[in-house]
Amino acid sequence: MSEYTNKKYVEMVNLAKVYPTQKGPFVVLENFNLDIPKGEFYCLIGHSGCGKSTILSMVAGLNSITAGSVCLDGKEIDGAGPDRGVVFQSPSLLPWLTAYENVMLGVKQVYPNQSKQTMHDIVCYYLASVGLFKDKDKRVTDLSQGMRQRVGIARAFALKPKLMLLDEPLGMLDALTKHELQDLIAKLHDHHAMTTLMVTHDVDEALYLSDKVVCMTNGPKATLGKILVNDMPRPRNRSELVDHPKYYVYREELITFLEDQDHKKKKVS
C-alpha cells in the first residue's frame, strides 16, 4: 500500500450538506476537508447542531452527499456498506433477536463463505471481547443500556470494517458504564488498530481516546475549525493521563475553542 493512501486512508473533499426546507435551502455544512491516516483515532467535537452527525452519516453512506466527495482506501464511497462499521447513540439492535443473533447477522454478510463453526467462533470472540459471552443468548430487550451498547460495538467490530464510525456511542450511559466502555473502545482500538472517527461532546473522552481532535465551527455553514494533535503516549491510563503535563494544555485549548464559538454564535444572533 502506498504511502499516499495510508496517509489519506479516509479523504473528505469539499464536503457539503444542504437540506431543502420550507424556508429555502438550509446549508448545514460547507467546504469540509479532512484526511484521516490509516489506523488513527479521530474525535470530532463541536456544538450541538453543528452537523457532526451529518458528516458521520454521510461518510457511512446513510445520508446523501450534497457536494464534495468521500474516499475510503482510494475508492469513492457509494451508499452504505459493511466496510464502514457504525455505532450510534442508540444501539439500534434488532430487538427480536438475541445478542448473538444480532452479531451473527453481520458476520454472515461479511464472511459468506466461511463454515458455520468459523462464523460461530467469530461471533463468540467479539462478544467475549466486549465481556458479554455469558449473556450472548439473551434477548436484546433483556439487556441493560450499557450491555446493548456493548453488543452494538461488538457487531461493528465483528464486521472488520476499514473505518469505524462512532456517533456519541456513550452519550446515554451513566458515568461508571461510560468509563468502562471508554476503556473497552481504547482496548479494541489498540488491538485492531482500527481507523476510527468518533463524535463526542465530552472533552475528556476525546483526550483519552484520540490521536487527533477535530473541532468544528458552529452551524449553519459549519466547517472545520481546528485540529488538535493529541500526542500523549499510548497505551493510556486514565489516572496517569490526568497528571500528564500536556493534558491541561490540550483541555484548555479545546474548551477555549468551544467557548469562542459560543461568543461568535451570540454575536451573530
Next chain:
Amino acid sequence: MFKQKLINAFELSGLTWFIPIIKLLSGENPKEQGAEILRMLGLPIIALSAFFFTWGYLSTKIQTSVGKLPSPVFVWNQSKAMIANYRVELYKKAQYEKFEAIRSSIAMQMDKNVNSPEIQSLLKDIDGVKTKFSDESEKLNEQIAIGKEAHEASVSAVKEKYNKPEFYVTSDDGQPLKDMDGNPQLNREAVDEINLASEQKYMVYEMGIVQVLNDFSSSYGSLASRVSKVQKYQNEIDELTATGGDEKKLAKAEKRKQTFLKLIRKETAYSGNGSIIDYIKLSIITVLFGFAIAATVAIPLGIICGLSTSFMTAINPLIQVFRPVSPLAWVLITIQIVDGIFVGDLALEGDVFKNTFLHAGITVALCSMWATLSNTALGVSSIDTDYMNVAKVLKLNWFDRLFKIIIPAAIPFIFTGLRITLGVGWMVLIVSEMMATSRGLGWYIDQQYQNNKVESLANIIVCIFIIGLVGACLDRIMYTLQRFVSFNDEVSA
C-alpha cells in the same frame, strides 16, 4: 421457582387476578394478598350480582312478544337442559357405534354361513342388550315419574296461586269471562306465569336416554328379525335343493333371502339432532377458517402496501369503500358466488366442509381482514429508520431485508391487527351463520327465534353468554400471543 413461572404465565396472558391467589397460597404476605384478592375478585362479584339482581327484577316487569322475559333462574335451568341434551347426544352416538359393530359383524358372518354358531351367539348378545335396555328404561321411567309429579305439583301450585278473582278477565259489566272449558279466563300476567312454570324443563337427560334406549331396542329387534328371516329362507332353500324341488320356488326363496341380507349389510345412517356443543365447535372452526383466510390474504397485501406507496395509493380507495360494508351485504353475495361455483356434483358435503360453512367463513374473512391489512401496512411503512440503517450498513439483499428486518419489525403491528380481526370476525360470524344457515351458534339462535316461545328466548340468552365467553377467550389467546411477540411491553389489555 415454579411459582414465579406461574406468575409470569398469568402476567403474560393478562389474567392478573390469579397472581395474588398464588402468592397467598405460597404464604407470601397474607394480609396484603388477601386485600388484593378482595379487590380483584370482590369488585367484579359485586358488579355481577348487581347485574343479575337487575335482570331478575326486570324479568318480572318486561313483557316480550313471547311472554315474560326469562329470569336468570329460568335461563340457568335452560342451560342445564342444553348440557343434558348434549350428554344424551353423546350416549346416542356411543350406542350407535355399538349397534353398528354388532350389525357389521353379523353381516360378515352371514356372508360365510347364515347358520353359523357365531351368529347364534351374536343373536343371544342382542337379546341380552335388549333386556338390559328395558331394565334401564324401566328404572329411568320410575325416576321420570317422580320428576313429573314434582313438576306437575309446582305447575298446579302456580295455577292455584293465579286462580283468584283479581286475575280474572272481566267483561264491561264486571262479570268474569269464561274460556271454552267453562273455567274463568285469566289475565295475561297469570297466563304468562303459568306458561313459564309449565315450560320449565325437568328430567331432560333421563327422558332423552329413555328415547335413545327405545329407539335402539327397536333397531336391535328389527336386526334380529331380519337375521331370522334370512335363516328361514336359507332353510327353505336347503330343503328344496335336497328334495330337488321346484325351480321357481327356489328362485323366489333365494330372492327373498337376498333382500333381507342386503338390509343387514347396509350401514345405518347416524341421525343426530346436534347439540349446543356441536354448534359451538362449528362456530369456532368457522371463525378460525375465516380468520385464516383473512390472515393469508391481508398480511401479504398489507406488507406490499407498506413497502410500496404507489400500491397503497392504488388500492386505498378499494379498502375505504369495502371496509364499512355490512356483513349482511357480504354474506348474500358470498352465498350466491359460492353456490354458483360449488353446484350440483361439486357441492361440498363434508362433515364440516359444506357450502354453508364456506358462506359463513368467507363472510367472516371479508369483513374482518381490513384491520390486519391496515395494521400490517402501518407496521411495515413506519419501520424504525435505525433498523433500516442496519440493513443498509450490512448490505442485506432484498429477501433478507424483508424477512430478517421488515417483517419481524412489523410483527407486533400484525398481531394487533390479527387480534382485532378475530374479534370482528367472531361478531360477524353469528350474523353470517344466521343468513347462511351454517349450523353454528348463529343458526341455532335463528332457529330458536323462529320457535317463538319463552323457552327459546331463554336458549337465545344462554347463547349470548356463550358467544361472549368464547369471544373473550379468543381475545385472551390473541392478547397472550401479542404480548409474546412484542418486544416492548405496551399492549393494551
